[in-house]
Amino acid sequence: MARIVKDSKDKLIKDFHSVISDTEELMKSVSNESGGTAQALRTKIEENLKQAREYLEDFEDSVIDRSRTAARATDEYVHENAWQTIGLAIGVGILIGYLISDRD
Secondary structure (H helix, E strand, O other), X not given: OHHHHHHHHHHHHHHHHHHHHHHHHHHHHHOOOOOXXXXXXXXXXXXXXXXXXXXXXXXXXXXXXXXXXXHHHHHHHHHHOHHHHHHHHXXXXXXXXXXXXXXX
16 A cells, blocks of 8 residues: 555646646746747746646655655654564464475
């Protein structure tokens, strides 16, 4: 489940970067045009691009903060419950070993 969420977030960030790049390319092609309409379009594109970059930076910061928080909570839990964690790891290891062993 966590892997699916991470993959989705990574894809969203990649897609967002792609949109920003495409918008920059569009802006370059429009920059050769002249007139009031072209200037208004350039201004609007620049505003949208700035907002998109700010959103992406905020989103990335949020993901990093949440990851750090989860890592800290996990670390604290393991330190506070070391023997329980070791027992659980041993139990899971035995279960996995049993499931993948040859039953001849």
